Amino acid sequence: MKPAVIALTDVGVRYGGVDVLDVPALEVFEGEILAVIGPNGSGKSTLLRVVGLLERPTRGAVRFHGTPVDARRSLAERRRMATVFQQPLLADMTVAENVTLGLRFRGDAIDEARVGRWLERLNIAPLRDQRARTLSGGQAQRVALARALVLEPAVLLLDEPFSGLDAPSRAELLPDVGAILRQDRVTTILVTHDRGEAQALADRAAVLMGGRIRQLDHTARVFHAPATEEVARFVGVETIVTGRVIAREAGVTVVEVAGRKLELAAAARVGEHVRVGVRPEDVTLMLPTEVAPLSSARNYLTGTIVQLIPSTPAIRVVVDVGFPLVATVTARSVADLGLAEGTPVTAAFKASAAHLIGLGRTVSG
Amino acid sequence: MDLVVEGVRQALVLLFGGDGEVWSILLLSLQVSASATLISLLIGIPAGAALALARFPARGLVVSAVNTGMGLPPVVVGLFVTLLLWRSGPLGAYEILYTPAAIVVAQAVIASPIVTGITLAAVGQVPREFRLQLLALGASRPQMVWMVLREARLPMLAAVMAGFGGIISEIGASMMVGGNIKGQTRTLTTAMVLETGKGNFDVAIALSLLLLVLIFLVNWALTTIQQRRVL
Structure with a gap:
């Protein structure tokens, strides 16, 4: 160095x-x-x-x-x-x-x-x-x-x-x-x-x-x-939930959160309780009737919109998928998809977009 | 009304009719007050800058004292300077009482707190962040102080104007420590008091015109500098 x-x-x-x-x-x-x-x-x-x-x-x-x-x-x-x-x-x-x-x-x-x-x-x-x-x-x-x-x-x-x-x-x-x-x-x-x-x-x-x-x-x-x-x-992770690691297979960690299974790229031991964070800009929303586009997203969670929060440059949408999941969506998309409180939606994000938050881990330098 | 018109006519005759006395009084006033202003700048600028930049326990007290000093009654200054310069006083050995030097001392005492107070305010207006920025660019402390004074130079011209304006028109101290001696310590203001008392309104009016023109010229010059920002 x-x-x-x-x-x-x-x-x-x-x-x-x-x-x-x-x-x-x-x-x-x-x-x-x-x-x-x-x-x-x-x-x-x-x-x-x-x-x-x-x-x-x-x-x-x-x-x-x-x-x-x-x-x-x-x-x-x-x-x-x-x-x-x-x-x-x-x-x-x-x-x-x-x-x-x-x-x-x-x-x-x-x-x-x-x-x-x-x-x-x-x-x-x-x-x-x-x-x-x-x-x-x-x-x-x-x-x-x-x-x-x-x-x-x-x-x-x-x-x-x-x-x-x-x-x-x-x-x-x-x-x-x-x-x-x-x-x-x-x-x-x-x-x-x-x-x-x-x-x-x-x-x-x-x-x-x-x-x-x-x-x-x-x-x-x-x-x-x-x-x-x-x-x-502070670094912009808005959704933070606690879950338990239930499986570790093919480089993917499966965490159960509020009855939902989330797939994470990060490694963790089975049985461990972990905190999972997702940035709102990494979450895509689509209507449940839509065919999922070809993407590497591994997590598809259905839920209902509970809140639309106007902010810049996008609108923050809170979806209840068993836990509150925050997504940012452009004003244009909100209008196109007709998103409103109560609208059923599917939220999607990649395994690599779900981060493990180092509970009690030492600060690395 | 006639009295005034006649007074002004006589005044113009006095000024431009070859009588040298009025002009010599003007010259003395100018010399004395300019010297006193200069001394007050030499004292007041460093003192004001130091008070604005330094932090010490009795600072508030000192600042209040300076602000009080800005309104020092000239007669009080005249009394104390007379006492100091009196033959048996602490500075009596210099034998300067009833000389122009004594008036310079008294006027410098009057003007110094004015210059100090205005410098203090002018320097205080320069943001603390600006001082920090100067240090962050590698200024030594003296360089930093110099740059801050430079930055405050326009509001500080007000210090010069207020200092000079305060003493050129001052009378109490000049009278007491100068004595209004003809040809030696007679200034514009002391002469005006004397001539008005004697009923010589023409001379008094001539002197007052001179005084007003003088103050106007000095302020006009300084204001021009300030507004054109030539500095």
Whole structure:
């Protein structure tokens, strides 16, 4: 494994007697993008400030390339990092002056070619001499990103950098940033409450809740094999039910839940009680009269719609199949199928879409 | 009404008829108040910035004291500066009472809390996140403070205007510590009091016109800077 650029050991932050952060260990490796996800107020930004040497933890040690560092003394190490916040927080000067701000703090000679290159990469070269206060939100955040990236930091810290943007700006910026980070292999910590951003950008994801890391694993594993029910709910698993493993055959685990048999791809011992989670977007609904389309779905459950919950971008439909199963369906499909409360439907999902939630399993790293 | 019209006519004669005294009074007032404003900026900007950025136990008390100081009555300042500079007083050895320097000291005392208070408010308006962002881009603490002051530079022009405006038109302290000595410590305001008392309304009107034009010009210049955002 590559060496850790950042290592936290037994780090805790307390505000007024309340623990807001408690991280026994966390390492960030060279070239990786680590997403720190969690609900609002879970300590994500505090963690980022501690790593960025902007705040001293109440206890514990922060190491940068193996050397212990301190927020008050380690200016040189702080200058090897750069943070972009939710708000662009540009200074009242031109775009170019903003972008060179960090270089000037360091007393570096301004390499115009390098500045120009970063303005190009973030598609803001034509804005070069414009005053920062005249920019749109999306443009301003591009300037903020260029201002951090031009420093070519050893660690880039992103604190909800896309959250303040309108949807179209966000949709444009996200892939641009992703491309830059992958191409340059910038070691990055991305703090976000948005699961989609983590899935789109991160190699690994840490789920932070109540100041503690509940799961830290490859992003796909966090989303597909959540360690706890809490994590599962946060990563978008809406249906969580308890069942008992009754058979294990041909790589398929059969779990009995409320009298229904569910087939799972994940392995478990016969007789074991397990928690099974299903994401609503993995569930397809059809009318019972419909012929099941050719698909790899192994689970077909008949039931009745008990609730339609409008949300974005799709409508969430709760189906009683012996237990409440949540599916997301487009508004178009709801209209086409004539779905309403009381409508009998068949819900289908693949064996690989039913996840085992690691009851009491240890957090893997 | 005649009195006013005649006064204005006489004033214009005084101003543009080759009488040097009115102009020398103007020059002295300008020098004294500009020096005092400069000193108050040197004291008030660092003090205001420090108060805005630092957190210490008695901060609330100090901030309240500064805000009280913004409304210091000039006569009270005049009294205490007189006591300090009095021949037998703590600073009597410098022998500056009844000199322009004494007026500068008194006016600097009046203007410093005004500049401090407005700087405190201006710097306080710069979001805390902006300071954090500067540090996150590698600013040292002095660099961070400098950038925050730079960011607050437009509201801080109000500090200059309020400081200068407060002391150029002040009279109590100038009278007490300067003594209104002809040709030495006579300022626009002390001269106006004297001339009005003597019934020389033409001279008083000339002086008051000068004072108003002066205050207008200074504020106009600063407002132009603020609105065109040339800084």
